[in-house]
Amino acid sequence: MLWLCIQLPKLPLEALTRAHRAGDQAALAVVQSSLVIEANRTANTHNVEPGLSIATACAYCTELQLLERDPEREEQLLQQLAQWAYSFTPVVSPRSAESAQNQADSNCACLYLEISGSLKAHHGLGPLLQQLGKELHKMRISHSIGLGHSPSAAHLLSQLPEHRQWLAETKTAPTPQQWRQWISFAPSKLMDCSHNAITKLYACGIKRVSQLLAIPLSEVGARFGRSFIDYLARLNGTRPDPVPSYEPPAEFHCELFFPSPLDNSEQLLFPAGRLVRELCRQLQRRQLYSQRLCWVLDYGSRGNREVNVDISRPLLDPQRLIALTKLQFERVELKEPVQALTLKCQQLQPIESHNLREDFFDEGNKQHESYQLIDKLKARLGHQALSGVTLTESYLPEQAWQNADSLTLQSKARKHQLTPVNATRPNWLLPRPTPLQQRDHKLFYDGELQLLQGPERIDGYWWQHHRHARDYYIARGGQGSLYWVYQDLTSETWFLHGVYS
Amino acid sequence: MNSAENFLQNKQLGKQASSEPAQPGPIQSQPLQQLLTRPDIWQLASGQRRPRTGVSTGYRGLDALLTSHGWPRAATTELLIDKAGIGEMSLIIPTLAELTRQGRMVILVNPPHIPYAPALAQAGVQLEKLLILHPRGQRDQLWAAEQSLQSGACGALIQWQGKETPADKELRRLQLAARDGDCLHFHFRPGSCAQAPSPAALRLQLQSDGEQLALHLLKQLSGKSGQRLHLARNPNLVRRDQPLH
Known part of the structure; x- marks a missing residue:
């Protein structure tokens, strides 16, 4: 077993400011119960440190912006990071921050990863750690990493600067002996136990873990209690160290919060790009795809607005997805400033190999182009502007056709072929039959109508709510146009129903 | 713009003609062929010569x-x-x-x-x-x-x-x-x-x-x-x- 512990010390700050651009230089501090919990680098240069009171911090730096700590967002971000870590190993366990009252440097949130099974896939420990570091850096998450034979040990060692330095240079996993050396070398204040216990340890003069391990366990138990002994055993690896295992959700859900709301849809594109890239990375790793991107623009207390982007075929190219999203966002008018942007993908489907295979051939390429075109049109014009037509089985002319979803347009396999009626039918059908003028047994529609052929009687559906009994004729108008007209047999009125164009 | 292009090509034609007066046939006629294949140059007797075909109308x-x-x-x-x-x-x-x-x-x-x-x-x-x-x-x-x-x-x-x-x-x-x-x-x-x-x-x-x-x-x-x-x-x-x- 080889456990990696990724500590996320600046999570309270990053959960609130991740949507900012990299070059943002405003001094920010996260506060909770009148204490500064975390401050960004600009604030640090003004000597604003965690643990200061708000009044002191504001005195140090006058333009300091204060943000209230948001544990819910932190939890969300931690879940996202767990999902990200899941792409490296199937055994992941997130641990959220425990905030002790009136204490700035309480235990921060961290992730446990069991990586012994993924070393080979990443060509060894060194490259794997580098990859992890690189991606965390790209997501702008500050972190510190520790390696151990149990989660407790990894947690302890991740706080040890010497260990981190060694980890940056190492190539192979250390032997059990080396673990023991590292652990005994660690100062006892880093141990993951209550504040009281640590004060007590220092009162006894036990400054390093090695000193503690030299004392017989029964004596330690008598002083510090049963749970402390348990912890020591887990640290040593003599007792199993269970952590709750993480299961990735069946959907993608990611939110970016803007401390200063955005009032321009163009400004949304940058954070949207970041979300799309995160989505693509995850989908690619889990070999899934989504048919719909659901964007939620959160207006804060004034409700929200959903924008959907439909994708007709598996597409994992972030550039294309961003382009489609851009087309949609251009149409959106922001009624209120946007406070948070969320990307949701609810139904993730596995990519099947036959979906991708046809890309190598020319026909597949053409198909691909038409899918892209349909996606693009849908994104700009909206779902309802696109349609197709199909045949249906009915004697009634207006029911012999049907609007088809344009997504099914390209499917090759048809269940059964319907054959159209073998009679002359007009190319254009009017959505609603237009009544014709009638004078002295003559019909008028831009000039007098002259009946050429007929009647073709269509009579039926008397068993339904309304009987349709019609005699259809082909008629020629005054200017040579051919029309399809009928006489309703129940009311004896005439209607225009189609145009032979 | 088209007239400018035409002018340039004509100039090139003229240059080639003046520099290589002895060369007969093919080389001289090459720019002319290029000119003639341009779709925006109208020729009266182009009926059979041009192989470009459209999509049949069915009539x-x-x-x-x-x-x-x-x-x-x-x-x-x-x-x-x-x-x-x-x-x-x-x-x-x-x-x-x-x-x-x-x-x-x-x-x-x-x-x-x-x-x-x-x-x-x-x-x-x-x-x-x-x-x-x-x-x-x-x-x-x-x-x-x-x-x-x-x-x-x-x-x-x-x-x-x-x-x-x-x-x-x-x-x-x-x-x-x-x-x-x-x-x-x-x-x-x-x-x-x-x-x-x-x-x-x-x-x-x-x-x-x-x-x-x-x-x-x-x-x-x-x-x-x-x-x-x-x-x-x-x-x-x-x-x-x-x-x-």
Whole structure:
């Protein structure tokens, strides 16, 4: 077993400011119960440190912006990071921050990863750690990493600067002996136990873990209690160290919060790009795809607005997805400033190999182009502007056709072929039959109508709510146009129903 | 711009002629050949020489009239029409049916009524290759048409002009998009546009003379124009029997 512990010390700050651009230089501090919990680098240069009171911090730096700590967002971000870590190993366990009252440097949130099974896939420990570091850096998450034979040990060692330095240079996993050396070398204040216990340890003069391990366990138990002994055993690896295992959700859900709301849809594109890239990375790793991107623009207390982007075929190219999203966002008018942007993908489907295979051939390429075109049109014009037509089985002319979803347009396999009626039918059908003028047994529609052929009687559906009994004729108008007209047999009125164009 | 290019090429021609007076035949005629293959240079006796063929219209009389023996490929064809129902769709439906059979997509932008599926299926159009767009407003309509023409995914795009007349610049953009995407572009416009110039490769005015569809060829790139042609309607339609009324 080889456990990696990724500590996320600046999570309270990053959960609130991740949507900012990299070059943002405003001094920010996260506060909770009148204490500064975390401050960004600009604030640090003004000597604003965690643990200061708000009044002191504001005195140090006058333009300091204060943000209230948001544990819910932190939890969300931690879940996202767990999902990200899941792409490296199937055994992941997130641990959220425990905030002790009136204490700035309480235990921060961290992730446990069991990586012994993924070393080979990443060509060894060194490259794997580098990859992890690189991606965390790209997501702008500050972190510190520790390696151990149990989660407790990894947690302890991740706080040890010497260990981190060694980890940056190492190539192979250390032997059990080396673990023991590292652990005994660690100062006892880093141990993951209550504040009281640590004060007590220092009162006894036990400054390093090695000193503690030299004392017989029964004596330690008598002083510090049963749970402390348990912890020591887990640290040593003599007792199993269970952590709750993480299961990735069946959907993608990611939110970016803007401390200063955005009032321009163009400004949304940058954070949207970041979300799309995160989505693509995850989908690619889990070999899934989504048919719909659901964007939620959160207006804060004034409700929200959903924008959907439909994708007709598996597409994992972030550039294309961003382009489609851009087309949609251009149409959106922001009624209120946007406070948070969320990307949701609810139904993730596995990519099947036959979906991708046809890309190598020319026909597949053409198909691909038409899918892209349909996606693009849908994104700009909206779902309802696109349609197709199909045949249906009915004697009634207006029911012999049907609007088809344009997504099914390209499917090759048809269940059964319907054959159209073998009679002359007009190319254009009017959505609603237009009544014709009638004078002295003559019909008028831009000039007098002259009946050429007929009647073709269509009579039926008397068993339904309304009987349709019609005699259809082909008629020629005054200017040579051919029309399809009928006489309703129940009311004896005439209607225009189609145009032979 | 074209005249400038022509000028440059003429100058080159002149230079070559002066520098190599002794060289006979092929080298001298090469730039001339290049010039002659340009589609915007009109030649009277170009009938047999040019191998470029269009997409057959399905009407032999009309094919004979057109220089490319069919609808010009990758270009705009304008059909000027005032009154629906004189056989304007049946003029292009054979071509659309052929394209859908080849698996190309056909897009209708803003059709005036519902395209009636049974009639189209009877004419041999593969309905699953037909896409109908109803964009809102002139801007979206032009955008959709341009994107579809450019994409290379669609075989033909049929567009109906809305209430507003598109500007000359926009028509030119559509024509260029059709060229880039190698797509047939049919543009139905009202007859009042006949006087306004248009970048289309082919312009036909459609009217009815009572019984037949009367075509008037207004403009044809590198070909004669001004001819008239009468096409009979489908005999099944105009056959006269004695209706009861």
